[in-house]
Amino acid sequence: MPSLFRLKPAQLRSNTPGKLSDGGGLYFITSKSGRKSWAYIYTSPITGKRREMGLGSYPAVPIQQAREMAAKWRAIKEEGKDPVAQRNREQLEAxxxxxxxxxxxxxxxxARKSALKGEGVNGRWWSALNTHVLPKIGNKPIEEVSPADLIKVLKPIWHSKQEVAKKAMQRLKIGFAHALDMGLDVRLDTTERAQRLLGKQISKAQPFPSMPLSDLPAYYRKLEELGTVQARALQLVILTARRSGEIRRMRLSDIVDDVWNVPPEDMKGRVGQHQxxxxxxxxxxxxRVIELTKPHARNGYLFPRQAKHARERNPFLQENAMSDLMKAHETGYVPHxxxxxxxxxxxxxxxxxxxAEIQQGHEVRKKVERSYNQADxxxxxxxxxxxWADVVTEEAGSNVISLHLNASHIN
Structure with a gap:
């Protein structure tokens, strides 16, 4: 075809900036900096707009290869498809x-999300991976991921953000085990080798700062006087000794007489542990606190999400609402x-x-024993x-003798 293959070898050696046509939409481009590259320039059959598709740099892509690539995309264009859009689809599928x-x-x-709380929709299963691992090595074939790769991405946080690093390593271990089950050529000990080379983490775990019992009644009165939705939720955290996440998700339909039936999916741990x-x-x-809060209920939740957070996914009170309230009070303590x-x-x-353990939602028996002894x-x-409510509200006084008298009714 006379209109094709116009370029001569001498033209490729020239450093003069500009675009030289080889015909059929293939162009040889020399930038002002001297960089040389190929591009297929065409009019989109879909939008009618002029588009430019890069085909690689020269001499990494020689002229014959560039001509073959241009021929491929000309054929795609003749089929009525947009070459750039088609290439994007192919890359995404690959x-x-x-x-x-x-x-x-x-x-x-x-394969595992059904056993995760809320099927992992809150993203916590992915958070450590998305922040520290996948942006750097996520697109690398897993068969080529080495302990050195894992060390490179986790070393910056191995000691400074220990819990985050541990979670990332745990997820990676699950991934390598799954790859082995898929029949891929991976070493199951890849994460263990990386972990040994990263070194032992020195535990920095600290217990949640807890308010002394002597200070609790006064703080409870302060929450009562405040009377906001967050304050009421915090009152119930205190009165029930349950986790704040369970309180935030409390539904009116789960309260029957003087019993709150906490759904399995709202409890800490995997759903399978609670039937x-x-x-x-x-x-x-x-x-009494629940009755005072009912006028604020919305969509079945006793503690609905506040107006300024209404566009967020969850319909119940935001995660940090109670801890933010305690920070504002400068107590130095946290809800947990x-x-x-x-x-x-x-x-x-x-x-x-x-x-006491069952009240807090802890497992007190091994799995086999729980199957026989189901007393709650x-x-x-x-x-x-x-x-406990009498102690918090000082209905029973605060001296040790009266507390022991209360306990005698239980033992």
């Missing part, structure tokens, strides 16, 4: 079906610490261990939580 680290981790997640709702007895004070305050009080009062000690816990 990436989706390539066995990269990212792809295998996605497959591993899909049925857990019964939580509500003291008279807890029921009230669980420790309750547990310390229960231990000092020699209250039944199993009852509701009546015993009902007395304990009423006594």
């Amino acid at each position: 990436q989706e079906h390539s066995l990269t680290l990212r792809y295998v981790l996605e497959q591993a997640f899909e 049925s709702p857990q019964r939580v007895p509500l003291s008279k004070e807890a029921l 610490g009230f669980r420790a305050t309750f547990r310390t009080w229960a231990a000092e009062m020699s209250l039944p261990y199993d009852a 000690l509701l009546e015993q816990r009902r007395v304990i939580m009423q006594n």
Whole structure:
């Protein structure tokens, strides 16, 4: 074809900036900096607009290869398709079906998400990976990922952000195990080798700062006076000794008389560990707080998401609402610490261990024993939580003698 293959070897050696046509939409481009490259320039059959598709740099891509590439995309254009859009689709399909680290981790997640809380929709399974691992090595074939690769991405946070690094390593271990199950050529000990080379982490874990029992009644009165949705939620965290996440998700339909039935999916841990709702007895004070809060309920949730956060995904109170309130009060404590305050009080009062643990949503028996002994000690816990509410509100006084007298009704 006379209009094709116009360029001569001497023209490729020239450093004069500009575009030289080889015919058929193929151009040889020399930039002002002297960089040389190929491009296929055409009019899109879809939009009618002029488009430029890069075909690589010269001499890495020789003229014959550039001509073959241009011929391919001319044929695509003659079919009525836009070459750039077609190439983007092909690259996306190749990436989706390539066995990269990212792809295998996605497959591993899909296989396990049914056992995760809320099927992992809140993103916590992915957060450490998305922040520290996948942006750097996510597109690398998992069969080529080495301990050195893992060390490179995790070393900056291995000691400074230990929990995040641990979570990332745990997810990676799951990914490599899944890759092995897929029949890929990976070493299952890749993560263990990387972990040994990164070195032992020195534990910096600190218990949640908990408010002393002597300060609790005064703080509870402060929350009562405040009377906001966040304050009411924090009151129920104190009165029930449950996790703040469970309180935030509290539904009116889960409250029957003086019992709150906490759904399995709202409890900490995997859904498979809890087959049925857990019964939580509500003291008279807890029921009073719930009644005061009901006018604010929305979409079935006792503590709905606040107006300024209404566009966010979850319909219930935002995660940091209660901790932000305590920060504003400059207490130096966190909501989770009230669980420790309750547990310390229960231990000092020699209250039944199993009852106190069950109240906080802890497993107190091994799996086999739980299948036979399913007692949840509701009546015993009902007395304990009423006594606890009396202590919090100072209905029973605050001296040790009266607390022991209350405990005597339980033992």
